[in-house]
Amino acid sequence: MIAERQTRVLNNVQAINEALDLALERDPRVVLFGEDVGTMGGVFRASDGLQQKYGEQRVFDTPLAESGIVGFGIGLAMAGLRPVAEIQFAGFLYPALDQILSHLGRMRHRTRGRFTIPMVVRAPYGGGVKTPEQHADSPEAILAHVPGVKVVIPSSPERAKGLLLAAIEDPDPVFFLEAIKLYRGVKAPVPEGYYTLPLGKARVVREGNAASLFCYGGMVEVCLKAAEVAAREGVELEVVDLETLVPLDTETILASVRKTGRAVVVYEAMRTCGFGAEVAARIAEEALDYLQAPIVRVAGWDAPYPPFSAVEHYYRPDAKRVLEAVRRVLTH
């Protein structure tokens, strides 16, 4: 049992580094690559020390070309390896969209299973750390709209480690988005050794019955903070961490809505066509009769993520905005 294991306090980058280390150790087919991933250990140090430990054949730098990285990885995967690619920032994924949309998620389908892509594409995403332009994007909805790929976004070091190891074991392509805000902002006990956590499962991280907050990645701590504030006024909010956006654990979402009758969906990407719209649509389709109030989204504004850090915090949802939405659904 994982719960009985020894733990160590790690931040998210350390937990991810540990997962990559264990995957390389366990499966000789695993290879790690991307820009600055090798000698330097990644701009966030996620692969720190791994090239030194496993050699340049298994952990290597690539030319600076994202379409090349994803396309090259697809080739490695088809030929029988387990590639784990790092895209330096999720906002730099866009040159690879042809590879992603045309091939990554389709290869199994278009070859009737003859060729498959057991590949993980890791990318830091999201705002809140005063990064330069393009470095704070949250493109998860674009990725979730690609058939045949999975999309996973962890919210804590323990979850990140187990989910990343599960993603690397998975027979299909997985996007693994890591909230930059959480890389060093959160430290928590992490079980030692190799373990996986199931993909495709949402989890209730705080129980309550007044309203449900649905969130993932960097928004989980924001929602937990909002729930704490509400609790002081005697309002018990339920916080559900979706963790895997594709395949989505609709059952856990619906169970929470049936219990609370009120839903707020929180995500930091631009509001229109964001992933929260999908969550809201599923609730409306499957649990309308249980709703006591309209479903409300709290999200980034319909504008590019602001490249001017003095007002950045107005873009990214915070506990205050979440609580305003909670008030709306509670007073409807």
Add this chain to the structure above:
Amino acid sequence: METVRYLDDTGIPLRELPFSPEELRQGYRALRRARLFDEKAVLLQRQGRLGVYPPFRGQEAAQVGVALCLKADHDWLLPSYRESAAALTFGMPIHKLILSWRADPAGWGAPPDVNMVQFYIPIATQIPQAAGVAHAQRLLGKNAVAAVFIGDGGTSEGDFHEGLNFAAVFGAPLLVVVQNNGWAISVPTHKQMKVERIAQRAQGYGIPGVVVDGNDLVAVWNVAKEAVERARRGEGPTLIEALTYRIAPHTTSDDPSRYRSEETTREWERRDPIARMKNCLAHLGLWDEEEEARLSEALEAEFAAELALADQAREPKPWEIVEQVYAEMQPDQKAAWVYLRGEA
């Protein structure tokens, strides 16, 4: 850049040929087999028994010459949509190719002993993937190589550059074969690029580049053979530009009279790769009309049998749409699958 040739425009050898008489005959048979497939495919399309089809008439030598150097259960082929000739020479069963061009899922997966990825429809995405497939062979300790095809138009795509650069940097055992057939649908090569020869670009990647007469089977075959040997020795990728011509329309839906004159086409028809190879064999005393008749008969019989196999394939079922999306069917696909089962 010099163009590698072994045969003159009529097929008379310009120098000693680097293949045995039996190999030369084998090469000719492969060309004829490809030509027959192409002619039959166009006919089937006209009868409504094939979907939209991209013919390769005139480009047989450029594809067959490369495929003859590869072992299907060891090496890899990543063809674009115009490479049915490479595919069938490599080892794809003809009935699978027919099904494939019928857009029938039964044709999409190569047999387990044929390492061919289903024809690429987007342009140039196959190049970085081929670099990865090739590099993986080295990581896995195999001496296999990969061959990837693209057209002259495709070289304008970013992935052509990224893929070649990756292949070069990693020393991947890869053949990048550009069939310069003069046209990207309606856009001629001179509007596509400012360089005279696509193979010149190899210099920009620090790899060898070769220009070859793409309608000269012996030349293509030997250039590819040398590139394969180099790759197997661990000396990295080669960019091969095969000069050829798209005699046929872009696809069975295209009307070339809107953008080109038939004069050039007729000029290229005089350099037909199959007629040249046949002349070559006749000149060397390796072929006669009796053998030609036997070959025609054998190829017709093979195609008829394969077509019958394709015609026997069961109809695709509606619920197959949501199969093979993931290794394990996920809830959303499952719901669709149940619905589609009920519809049928």
